[in-house]
Amino acid sequence: MLELKNVTKIFGKGSAEFKAVNSVNLKVRRGELAVLIGPSGCGKTTTLKMINRLVEPTSGQILFRGKCTSESNHVELRRNIGYVIQSIGLFPHLTIAANIEIVPRLKKWSREKRQVRTRELLELVNLDPEIYADRYPSELSGGEQQRIGVLRALAIEPDLILMDEPFGALDPITREQLQVEIKQLQRSLKKTVVFVTHDMDEALKLADTIVLMKDGKIIQRDAPERMMAEPVNDFVREFIGEDRLIPLPNITPVSEVMVTDPLVVSEKTSLQETLRAMQKKRSDFAVVTKANQTAAGIISAGSVQEVLLKKGIKLLDLVGDGPQDGIIRGSTTIRDAAASLTNGAQVLCVVDRNNKPIGLVNRHSLLKGLVDIWDENESGSAED
Ligand SMILES: Nc1ncnc2c1ncn2[C@@H]1O[C@H](COP(=O)(O)OP(=O)(O)O)[C@@H](O)[C@H]1O
Ligand SMILES: [Mg+2]
Known part of the structure; x- marks a missing residue:
């Protein structure tokens, strides 16, 4: 540009x-x-x-x-x-x-x-x-x-x-x-x-x-x-x-700054139903889970809309190439999460040790989380 x-x-x-x-x-x-x-x-x-x-x-x-x-x-x-x-x-x-x-x-x-x-x-x-x-x-x-x-x-x-x-x-x-x-x-x-x-x-x-x-x-x-x-x-x-x-970016896990309560849909959910759930929750992203409730990946409202009228497409077809696409552990540091985001992903799904979804992060939430952490630190040190 x-x-x-x-x-x-x-x-x-x-x-x-x-x-x-x-x-x-x-x-x-x-x-x-x-x-x-x-x-x-x-x-x-x-x-x-x-x-x-x-x-x-x-x-x-x-x-x-x-x-x-x-x-x-x-x-x-x-x-x-x-x-x-x-x-x-x-x-x-x-x-x-x-x-x-x-x-x-x-x-x-x-x-x-x-x-x-x-x-x-x-x-x-x-x-x-x-x-x-x-x-x-x-x-x-x-x-x-x-x-x-x-x-x-x-x-x-x-x-x-x-x-x-x-x-x-x-x-x-x-x-x-x-x-x-x-x-x-x-x-x-x-x-x-x-x-x-x-x-x-x-x-x-x-x-x-x-x-x-x-x-x-x-x-x-x-x-x-x-x-x-x-x-x-x-x-x-x-x-x-x-x-x-403060060296927080190196040690703070994403679980502290993620947006909790992500929209979760099981792989069997229809595209229409998924879109409706997204609209209802005003969320542009949802985590798709497999039958055992582990995370399969993330989908965006845009990607669902694109294929809405096509036949035979399932949610799992939309979660990206690799099954682990866009998924990180809650213990991942903010810094490593930020690095994954610069590789092109917009949003990452955060999972617990059993691979169950617990939150979402994007650039904005990582940054906002960091800012909140400083603010806490600042007000903490002001009181000292
Ligand atoms: N028209 C000009 N003639 C001479 N010097 C200028 C002119 N415009 C800017 N400068 C000088 O160039 C430097 C950079 O200015 P500027 O780009 O306005 O800085 P900033 O926006 O980062 O404060 C300054 O030292 C300024 O005095
Ligand atoms: Mg200036």
């Missing part, structure tokens, strides 16, 4: 020359949320702005959808890449609807198409279009304004969204609320996002991948739980914070 190859940015000339970004190599997959993080002045904003050519790289290449951005028209490029910044940049004299419709207008969408899209977007973040479409930015709270800033970036359905400390100016509660919303939006709309922050908590909450920068260079690029478990050097360790780096 996006690739930076040996990208360098030098500001100034001669003796005043300054390398703000130094030979950065980075790939961002479709649907991935990558967080650029690092101390102030390390080159995050410059890196982001080079992606949509608000800043031109001094050397190196940036490929967006396989095409070198230096070859595309930069106005067109910017219209296809959403951009959200902290100071929102809503036009005060335009209504909320008109603000959201700026780029759709530039793209010459019909009035009707714009209106439909604006309603759809407002509903996406639970702002009633009847109330909000015709208001002016000053009539909205900070959090609401920032939501509009995000919607504006989404208006033309860009594949890629760049966000530069978008929530930095919000109070902590509003900020957390927006973090949850943006993560949900990104997941459900399957958007690729590059998000800049200097706040590690924010990065840990949002990121599929954390890219930690220092002095214009990438120091470590990893999934959050991996970075916490295996920081490459002291800088990373310090930046993450020693208190978060």
